[in-house]
Amino acid sequence: MSSNGVVDNTSIDTTIFTSLQDKIDEETKTREELKDIVEILTKQGRLTQSLLARIHNCPTAQLQAQVLQPTAQSIQEQVITVTRLGQTASKYPFYKWNGIWQRDVQNLISSLQLYVWLSEGKLVTIEEVGVQFGVAVNVKETDTFHVTIEDYLLALCSTIEELSRLAPNAVTLGDFARPVQISRFIKDVYAGFQLLNLKNDALRRRSDGIKYAVKKVEDVVYDLSLRGLLSKEET
Amino acid sequence: MKCSSAIQKIVLMASSSSPQRLRQWANFQSSPKKARTMSTQSSLKDAFSSYADYLNNLNEKRERVVKASRDITMNSKKVIFQVHRISKNKKEEVLEKAYKDLAAVMNQYVARLVKELKGSDFWKLRRAYSPGIQEYVEAATLCRFCKSGTLLSLEEMNASFSSLSNPSQEPLQINILDYILGLADLTGELMRLAIGRISDGELQYAEKICTFVREIHRELTLLVPHMDEPSDMKTKMETMLQSVIKIENACFSVHVRGSECNLLGTDDSSYSLMGAAEGIDL
Numbered sequence: 367m368s369s370n371g372v373v374d375n376t377s378i379d380t381t382i383f384t385s386l387q388d389k390i391d392e393e394t395k396t397r398e399e400l401k402d403i404v405e406i407l408t409k410q411g412r413l414t415q416s417l418l419a420r421i422h423n424c425p426t427a428q429l430q431a432q433v434l435q436p437t438a439q440s441i442q443e444q445v446i447t448v449t450r451l452g453q454t455a456s457k458y459p460f461y462k463w464n465g466i467w468q469r470d471v472q473n474l475i476s477s478l479q480l481y482v483w484l485s486e487g488k489l490v491t492i493e494e495v496g497v498q499f500g501v502a503v504n505v506k507e508t509d510t511f512h513v514t515i516e517d518y519l520l521a522l523c524s525t526i527e528e529l530s531r532l533a534p535n536a537v538t539l540g541d542f543a544r545p546v547q548i549s550r551f552i553k554d555v556y557a558g559f560q561l562l563n564l565k566n567d568a569l570r571r572r573s574d575g576i577k578y579a580v581k582k583v584e585d586v587v588y589d590l591s592l593r594g595l596l597s598k599e600e601t
Numbered sequence: 602m603k604c605s606s607a608i609q610k611i612v613l614m615a616s617s618s619s620p621q622r623l624r625q626w627a628n629f630q631s632s633p634k635k636a637r638t639m640s641t642q643s644s645l646k647d648a649f650s651s652y653a654d655y656l657n658n659l660n661e662k663r664e665r666v667v668k669a670s671r672d673i674t675m676n677s678k679k680v681i682f683q684v685h686r687i688s689k690n691k692k693e694e695v696l697e698k699a700y701k702d703l704a705a706v707m708n709q710y711v712a713r714l715v716k717e718l719k720g721s722d723f724w725k726l727r728r729a730y731s732p733g734i735q736e737y738v739e740a741a742t743l744c745r746f747c748k749s750g751t752l753l754s755l756e757e758m759n760a761s762f763s764s765l766s767n768p769s770q771e772p773l774q775i776n777i778l779d780y781i782l783g784l785a786d787l788t789g790e791l792m793r794l795a796i797g798r799i800s801d802g803e804l805q806y807a808e809k810i811c812t813f814v815r816e817i818h819r820e821l822t823l824l825v826p827h828m829d830e831p832s833d834m835k836t837k838m839e840t841m842l843q844s845v846i847k848i849e850n851a852c853f854s855v856h857v858r859g860s861e862c863n864l865l866g867t868d869d870s871s872y873s874l875m876g877a878a879e880g881i882d883l
Contacts, residue, residue, distance in 0.1 A: 377813055382754040383820040389777050390827045461724030489645055504655065509721040515652050554642055558649030565660055 407470045414440040422535040452501040452511035475521035492518045523572040530579035545586040669714040670733030676706045677740035738783025785837035792844035811848045
């Protein structure tokens with residue numbers, strides 16, 4: 367090495383960078399592998415959501431045949447994909463990759479929540495979601511594919527929003543009992559959310575919307591009761 | 602009608618691919634309609650209480666991790682300042698202290714971070730601790746360069762962490778992105794160091810730094826386009842190039858002026874060479 371600019375440039379071991387390159391290539395491969403499955407899930411999710419969107423113009427009496435049955439099939443298709451995703455994704459660190467499928471899994475959970483509420487009038491629990499998906503839920507100790515509590519709660523925010531939209535639409539279709547059921551349900555859920563200490567994150571922002579949903583449905587119920595359109599049992 | 606045929610297709614596919622799941626689903630569907638009772642309401646409340654516990658614990662843990670990360674950052678910065686105290690006659694002594702401080706960062710603060718993280722936390726809370734890790738990479742690679750003129754590799758750093766956690770647990774592994782971002786910051790520190798060395802009359806040292814930084818920049822130019830989250834990286838690459846150019850310019854000026862005054866290589870050149878660093882924004 368001398369001061370006239372002739373300096374040997376071997377001070378860096380170039381294998382350091384080739385090894386980094388190999389690692390990056392490997393990550394790219396994993397990403398592609400997961401994205402391929404998630405793409406299928408996205409496509410299937412669109413069908414499920416388009417089927418569920420029919421609740422807004424389907425009379426309650428025909429709900430089972432026209433909406434719920436086809437939705438069940440579509441959800442089930444998605445479930446098969448999620449199970450497959452879970453098997454593949456469990457090979458890798460969960461939180462390294464979960465950004466790839468988070469949105470689609472949340473949409474699916476929301477579809478299931480809506481489906482179960484429409485057919486049984488109850489909130490599907492996160493454990494039941496896990497059973498249906500054939501995957502674990504809320505895993506703490508091991509690093510495996512699972513449904514997180516955050517996913518479940520974010521999905522619930524969407525579900526509530528969808529139900530608040532259903533309340534006035536049900537009235538239009540002549541079902542005056544529906545808004546009352548919805549009102550009770552989302553008030554319960556709202557009370558649940560109030561138990562959570564949320565920090566300023568996505569969940570906090572999404573759940574902030576629930577109070578508007580509650581108000582919207584309350585207004586519908588109020589309009590109905592004002593005009594004496596609710597039976598005694600419903601009020 | 603298009604839609605219903607699509608459904609039929611899916612029904613067919615579904616029934617052929619997973620009969621077991623179908624049965625399970627059918628059971629689920631046909632479970633008797635439950636009336637909304639007080640019990641469902643209270644079970645909902647129980648469920649949310651458990652979610653609240655989960656979120657509280659997670660937030661507290663995240664806070665602790667952020668705190669640990671901040672401590673790592675702060676103390677790694679001190680190590681870097683220590684390295685900059687190098688002068689022509691006091692190299693060994695200064696570096697020895699820097700290495701001692703670096704070891705303390707590892708044994709005290711990185712160890713505390715590792716204690717918080719287990720299982721899936723490494724990735725779950727990555728954003729909370731990656732600033733600290735990047736700063737640590739910067740400090741450790743800077744120390745290594747000053748000592749032996751080489752680049753500390755990701756593997757070596759990861760290996761040094763394995764002593765912090767007990768063998769049954771997964772050790773802390775530095776994420777590739779954090780390592781590369783740490784390297785990017787390293788070039789900024791090396792630029793300062795080069796200017797300092799020039800002022801001190803150690804032109805050879807500055808040129809060695811120049812070559813080293815130029816190499817890192819060149820190698821990273823090849824890597825960065827292949828990375829998945831290159832957003833931070835693009836601006837860092839720009840800054841890195843600026844650092845390279847600053848060192849190059851400083852080396853150039855000192856050559857020009859040095860040859861004019863014939864001061865190159867002599868011992869009391871520091872005063873006139875100070876001018877070489879003029880106009881260089883530190």
